[in-house]
Amino acid sequence: TTYQEPYRPHLHFTPEEKWMNDPNGMVFYEGEYHLFYQFHPDSMQWGPMHWGHAVSRDLLEWEHLPVALEPDELGMIFSGSAVVDWHDTSGLFGGGHGLVAIYTSASENTQQQSIAYSTDRGRTWVKYAGNPVIPNTELKDFRDPKVFWHHETSRWVMVLAAGQEIMIYSSPNLLNWTYESSFGKCEGAHGGVWECPDLFALEVEATKEVKWVMQVDIGDGAVAGGSGGQYFVGDFDGRTFVTEPKVTGTSDCDAAWVDYGKDFYATQSFSDIPAKDGRRIWMAWMSNWQYANDVPTSPWRSAMSLPREVSLVQERGAYELIQKPVSELFDRSENIFVDRTISIGEDITSIIAQPDVPFVLDLKMKNVDGDESGRGKMFVTLFQSDSKKGCTVTVDFEQGEVAFDRAGMKNSKFHKQFPAVTTAPFSAKAGALDLQLVVDRGSVEIFIDGGRRTMTNLILPEQAESYAIVVSESGGKTEVDCFGRTIKSVW
Ligand code: FRU
Numbered sequence: 001t002t003y004q005e006p007y008r009p010h011l012h013f014t015p016e017e018k019w020m021n022d023p024n025g026m027v028f029y030e031g032e033y034h035l036f037y038q039f040h041p042d043s044m045q046w047g048p049m050h051w052g053h054a055v056s057r058d059l060l061e062w063e064h065l066p067v068a069l070e071p072d073e074l075g076m077i078f079s080g081s082a083v084v085d086w087h088d089t090s091g092l093f094g095g096g097h098g099l100v101a102i103y104t105s106a107s108e109n110t111q112q113q114s115i116a117y118s119t120d121r122g123r124t125w126v127k128y129a130g131n132p133v134i135p136n137t138e139l140k141d142f143r144d145p146k147v148f149w150h151h152e153t154s155r156w157v158m159v160l161a162a163g164q165e166i167m168i169y170s171s172p173n174l175l176n177w178t179y180e181s182s183f184g185k186c187e188g189a190h191g192g193v194w195e196c197p198d199l200f201a202l203e204v205e206a207t208k209e210v211k212w213v214m215q216v217d218i219g220d221g222a223v224a225g226g227s228g229g230q231y232f233v234g235d236f237d238g239r240t241f242v243t244e245p246k247v248t249g250t251s252d253c254d255a256a257w258v259d260y261g262k263d264f265y266a267t268q269s270f271s272d273i274p275a276k277d278g279r280r281i282w283m284a285w286m287s288n289w290q291y292a293n294d295v296p297t298s299p300w301r302s303a304m305s306l307p308r309e310v311s312l313v314q315e316r317g318a319y320e321l322i323q324k325p326v327s328e329l330f331d332r333s334e335n336i337f338v339d340r341t342i343s344i345g346e347d348i349t350s351i352i353a354q355p356d357v358p359f360v361l362d363l364k365m366k367n368v369d370g371d372e373s374g375r376g377k378m379f380v381t382l383f384q385s386d387s388k389k390g391c392t393v394t395v396d397f398e399q400g401e402v403a404f405d406r407a408g409m410k411n412s413k414f415h416k417q418f419p420a421v422t423t424a425p426f427s428a429k430a431g432a433l434d435l436q437l438v439v440d441r442g443s444v445e446i447f448i449d450g451g452r453r454t455m456t457n458l459i460l461p462e463q464a465e466s467y468a469i470v471v472s473e474s475g476g477k478t479e480v481d482c483f484g485r486t487i488k489s490v491w
Contacts, residue, residue, distance in 0.1 A: 003491050007296075007442040007460055009303045010489035011329070011358045012286065013062050015052055017299040019044055021292065022144075022196060022266035023283050024051055025068075025082035025101050028273045033059055034122050035283070035304070036068055036101070038079060044301050045293045049076040051103070053122070058328045059281070059307040060490045068101075068125050069116060074132060075107030079196055081146040084272045085117075089156070089173045092117045092128070100174055101125065102158065104143040105132055111142040113160070115174060134177050139163065144196045147174070148271060153238035159197040159214070164190050166197045166216060168241065180239040184216065187243055188230050188255035191221015196266040199236065200280055202312040204319065211244070211312055211319060212236040215258060215282075217266055219289060222257070224422040226290035227265045229258030233312065233319040244319060256321070260424035261404065261456035262288045263443070264305055281326060283307050286443055286456060291415035295458065297442070305456055306438060306445060313452075322451040325438060329360070329487065338484040344378070344473050352469050356486050358440040361469065364481040367397040367431035376476020382439060382469055383409070383461040390470075391459055393446065395433060397476065400426050402435070402448050404457050411460035424453040 008014065018041055025036035032055045039052030051069040054062040069077045080103030088095055098119045105114040112132035116125045136142045141163050150157045150170075158169040158177065165184045169177040184194065198215040214232040222228025232255050234243040258267060269282040284305040287295065295301060308323040337355040365378060376397065383390040389408035396403065406412050407419035426433060426449050436447040446455040471480065 074105035078104035192219035230255035
């Protein structure tokens with residue numbers, strides 16, 4: 001396929017057709033990254049959930065495979081994860097190894113945890129005869145198991161979303177599970193149901209101290225409105241997760257937002273990436289439950305975010321997560337369409353390029369304090385043409401804020417919650433800031449200040465809209481190093 005439909009992403013994963021939501025079962029095994037996903041093969045809207053399936057060797061070019069898991073007598077197949085059972089702890093692999101998927105069996109009244117296994121590199125799956133492995137009759141919301149092997153205690157650990165808490169379970173064999181503890185009653189944001197948790201260890205850059213990151217999605221009330229993700233940094237001993245108190249400003253219970261845009265949800269990281277690679281890589285569903293069912297694409301609906309490498313730094317006493325596009329993205333660079341420094345005083349508006357999408361634009365800005373005008377604002381407008389406004393990224397050096405505005409785009413009007421302005425705070429280091437914009441047909445992902453903040457938003461530019469990038473400013477004097485590359489389509 002060449003996928004020439006309007007808004008069809010050329011860097012981001014999409015199903016060929018029909019409805020998709022959360023990424024599921026992300027695991028690396030025998031040279032392949034597996035991506036499963038919440039899929040409704042009969043409709044463009046959410047419905048009885050299956051696990052769709054694709055594999056990749058480089059995280060960007062995906063091969064579509066047949067549906068992996070279909071609804072059964074226990075219900076629909078909701079979100080979950082997958083692991084490699086290397087030492088046959090489950091006894092399902094006759095002494096060898098293979099893949100185990102752990103998912104939620106969801107019917108109208110119950111949500112329970114089940115497993116399935118594959119002995120042929122994920123091509124076919126057998127549901128375990130003893131399902132559900134964690135039965136449930138009491139809790140209404142009890143779903144999205146993410147499982148990993150905890151070396152220190154030599155056991156499997158599961159994090160599970162239960163109402164507005166995370167429950168932690170352990171198991172010697174993936175079949176029998178024991179409840180260990182709960183997290184989150186008095187931590188984080190509680191504007192909606194908690195979903196799709198993840199938990200993993202990261203080495204803090206520079207000090208090599210090991211910290212644990214708990215990622216939790218929230219169905220409503222996230223920073224940009226509607227659904228979004230939060231994270232906590234702390235310690236985990238195999239049973240209990242304890243958060244790191246924040247050093248300044250906020251209360252001990254505050255979480256940090258994973259992404260400041262409207263379209264980054266249900267984040268999940270890959271299991272079993274080999275130690276010699278050593279990366280922690282995650283992806284999210286690029287949509288928002290506010291309007292996901294109505295986004296006017298056809299014949300498919302929804303895309304995944306780029307795979308992002310995550311790491312941890314400690315600055316001024318606080319731990320911060322850093323997200324960057326995986327380096328494989330830049331191996332696909334094609335044409336450099338801009339590589340120069342521009343100096344924009346007061347009222348100069350300059351069209352710096354009209355590249356083909358998809359592209360990556362790196363902007364290194366230095367806000368030179370002017371006279372009485374002081375620190376100003378800088379604007380980057382994308383997809384602007386004579387008659388149309390396009391979408392705008394505004395860097396406000398005085399407020400220390402980056403804003404993304406898609407409200408003025410003609411096709412934003414399909415739903416009242418879509419025409420939004422999203423904002424992310426940054427701490428300006430002497431008036432300097434780096435932005436990296438990954439622009440695809442249908443989305444803009446912004447990596448702010450080396451990935452300390454990210455902002456992911458869908459856009460629906462008209463086919464005829466030109467892809468001009470316009471830089472302008474008010475009340476300041478900014479020098480910008482502009483470096484732009486087009487990226488080869490993955491299809
Ligand atoms: C998150 C979610 C999960 C659930 C799945 C159902 O977007 O609501 O909690 O497992 O989607 O499709």
